[in-house]
Amino acid sequence: MASIEIQGVGKSYGAMPVLHHVDLSIQDGEFVVLIGPSGCGKSTLLRMIAGLEGITSGAIRIGGQVVNELAPKDRDIAMVFQSYALYPHMTVRDNMSYSLRLRGTPVERMTSVVSAAASKLGLDALLDRKPRTLSGGQRQRVAMGRSIVRQPKAFLFDEPLSNLDARLREQMRVEIKKLHRELGTTSIYVTHDQVEAMTLADRIVAMNGGVIQQVGTPLDLYERPTNLFVAGFIGSPAINILEGRLRCDGERRSVEIGSGERISTAPLAHGHDGQDVRVGIRPEDVQISPKADGGPTAHVELVEPMGLGTIVHIRATHHALKAFVLERVDYPVGTSISYELPASKLHIFDAMTGQRFPE
């Protein structure tokens, strides 16, 4: 086990930069999830930590040692690939023990380590099978087994669950979390699935365009997204983003959205009267009620029952909103509905920079 330090790391392919000056420090035993859309550089960063990609600038330290020039085999890390990357000509047992054989581990120890890992992952009965006879979930388990037999300094996961169906993904997610709790090995996990990120991570690193947007606990990112990108990327159903204008009335601040509807906000550190802003509000924070109680009104456009709750799409004169309610409501399309956006739940971003207004 080890900490991982990433200092000013950049990567470019020829003249094209894909990672810009990334700084990140990962504690010993921490589970960090790198999340972002395709092409944001998260997989590249992971592969640089693994030693599969060269580092253009900066330094990566594993357990205090600079590994920039070390070959993957000398970094003592394990990696689980999206494609599983099992050796098709070897049995499950040989797949799992390959790294140990390369290190010249004595046979008895190898056998005991492999069978311990196999029973931990429920693979005992499959040890003599070839990968092509296994199901997707079993292959994924073998890939994890191959990583844990070695007790490496860190686990790297490159979208390991993307090829599994939704049910299996949920199940494996829980297993990965349990495994991490048991082994306590430093883990870096790349995904574009924000549910995986929220549920697994001690800390999430949100990336976009080769730049780290925000680092924080899952709830940090959810409740205090630092910019419009993070706000939009984290959360499902996605956050509502409305155009608005800042109004300053002496000490009182409010935002004006749509046709002059004003909502007073918590005091903001700066911003001037008339400044364009983007107002974000999570669907579960939008309060709707079928009674006209004097508040702003909108029409129901679509109702999506989710089982757990219901997503109600509503349209006001100037904007559309999604509301998530736990009740099983079934408003007919076109129903007039009143809604409220509680001031304390608003996220206000600068329309120009996309950054959150400091409070």
Next chain:
Amino acid sequence: MKSSAYSRSYRFLHYGLLAFYVIFALFPLYWLLKVSVTPNDLLYSEGIRLWPSRPSLAHYTFVLAHSDFPLFFKNSVIVSGSTAVLVTLVAALSGYAMSRFDFRGKMWLVGLMLVTQMFPLVMLVAPIFKLFSPLGLTNSLTGLVIVYTAFNVPFATFLMQSFFDGIPKDLEEAAMIDGASRFRAFQQIILPLTLPGVAATLGFVFTAAWSELLFALMLVSKAGASTFPVGLLSFVSKFSVDFGQMMAAGVLALIPACLFFLLIQRYLVQGLTAGAVKG
């Protein structure tokens, strides 16, 4: 039951076409066999028949016992075998490099390798002869192996490259993270999975070298270093062609090629990579 009649006639057409193709492709081989077992006196007197009225193995006996054919045969095995092994070795390494690495001048190298495939070989006979003669490589099997290797490496490299391209990069990366060096990953993970490709390359190069006539004829003038295609020409004399013996030699020459393909066909058809990734 219109559809079953339709499917029956479709199947009839399907197999009919296949049978026609197979017969068309194999008939020359059959004719080779037929002529080889036809005694000389029946060859022209019987007219066109599918099988001689009195088949005999006399031509085979003659070819094996009284001609230089066993020597030609041995020379061909040596030349084709060494060429196949040498080319496959070089092509496996260069094909891997082409598939996995980006290096300066790669496009130029690929272009140049393609250029070598564009020349009619006849154009190169004279310069190569001039080159080989002072080096003592004419009239020698080594000379032939060198020429064949040089001409087959580019195509074999492309062939091997396409096989390596079909093997996911993740596999060797996984091996490298597991603690293998790149060469070790190549040797223990990638190469076993490329066996079908290796077999295809071996087979392709072996047959190419086995049936090559031009250089074998031009670079070798003494019987001791002749290969089998050159040997076949010795059945053609100024006044007659000894068809029976020639065909018998031809049938015998097919044997190693057939054996070779029998040996490697297991790898040719095997989709070893199934189950490597995803699913």
